[in-house]
Amino acid sequence: MEKADTEAPITSHPYNLLLSSPSGLSPSQLTVVFDEAYDRVPHPDSDLENSISEIWNEKTQRNASLFNGSKFRYGGHTLCNADGSIQESHVRLHLGLTDYRTFVGTNLNSLWERFLVTSEDDSVRCRHTSSPLGNGAIIETSDKKILVLKRSNNVGEFPGHFAFPGGHPEPEEVGIECHQREKKLMDSDIINKKVSQEMFDSIIREVVEETGVPTTSLCKPVFIGISRRELNVRPAAFFFIKCTLDSNEVKELYSSAQDGFESTQLYTVSMVELEDMTSKMPGCHHGGYALYKLMVEAQKGF
Numbered sequence: 001m002e003k004a005d006t007e008a009p010i011t012s013h014p015y016n017l018l019l020s021s022p023s024g025l026s027p028s029q030l031t032v033v034f035d036e037a038y039d040r041v042p043h044p045d046s047d048l049e050n051s052i053s054e055i056w057n058e059k060t061q062r063n064a065s066l067f068n069g070s071k072f073r074y075g076g077h078t079l080c081n082a083d084g085s086i087q088e089s090h091v092r093l094h095l096g097l098t099d100y101r102t103f104v105g106t107n108l109n110s111l112w113e114r115f116l117v118t119s120e121d122d123s124v125r126c127r128h129t130s131s132p133l134g135n136g137a138i139i140e141t142s143d144k145k146i147l148v149l150k151r152s153n154n155v156g157e158f159p160g161h162f163a164f165p166g167g168h169p170e171p172e173e174v175g176i177e178c179h180q181r182e183k184k185l186m187d188s189d190i191i192n193k194k195v196s197q198e199m200f201d202s203i204i205r206e207v208v209e210e211t212g213v214p215t216t217s218l219c220k221p222v223f224i225g226i227s228r229r230e231l232n233v234r235p236a237a238f239f240f241i242k243c244t245l246d247s248n249e250v251k252e253l254y255s256s257a258q259d260g261f262e263s264t265q266l267y268t269v270s271m272v273e274l275e276d277m278t279s280k281m282p283g284c285h286h287g288g289y290a291l292y293k294l295m296v297e298a299q300k301g302f
Helices: 046-062 100-105 177-184 186-213 247-254 271-280 283-300
Strands: 014-024 032-034 070-079 091-100 134-140 146-150 220-229 234-242 263-269
Touching: 014 091, 046 100, 046 271, 091 100, 134 186, 134 283, 146 186, 146 271, 186 234, 186 247, 220 247, 220 283, 234 283, 247 263, 263 271, 271 283
Parallel strands: 032 091, 134 234
Antiparallel strands: 014 220, 070 091, 134 146, 146 263, 220 234
């Protein structure tokens, strides 16, 4: 698969493909720059900014189990070579730090559109939103089926919808709590390498926890792009993973999945069936299907 990775064209609702890498990128081709420069910029409207705390306080009063965990914030990307020259076979993600509280108060705020800036530059348009980078996996079984979960009614976003297995890369998994402290403890290059590896480690971790499929049955993931749902401008990185098990074997393992409570059913579907399910997916996962389709079409060209 040698097709060049490209900036994807802007699409209409319900998703926007921020980046398409139909050739599939390995860990050596996907790196990260983690820096406070990519953190969220507070909104100049003090009333709107104050609504973040107000919304969080209201929600925690109703649900004491809510936890304000840290997340990586998507601040854009560049297509470049390791030496900094422009080359489309290498993607560098720009990640900052955010948290669940700010995500609830900006992206999930009923006034979320007021946080946006009019700009064709996505990083400028969303500079006032939390925009934590989620992830999702397109998993292909040995009998060429794709795994899809039906989300339970207990999840915070899109209960009852179809979705690919996934979640978030986690700062705590690489020992990150805040920018200043980590810079004192570790060289920035080491931090960037750890975060880059977490992009791939986290998606395997999510798949194992949500489907019950063991790590030993999963091939190395390849990065295929970033989709953002237009509702709440929620970004997610998508990966393609081959599984050495067939559909029936996967279904048997699902019953013992560690995070099985997050979904009510696992489906193994064909490409045609998957396309029919996309209208009942969150926009970012609908975009994940579009990224997978671009990958499949790219493979047919060789």
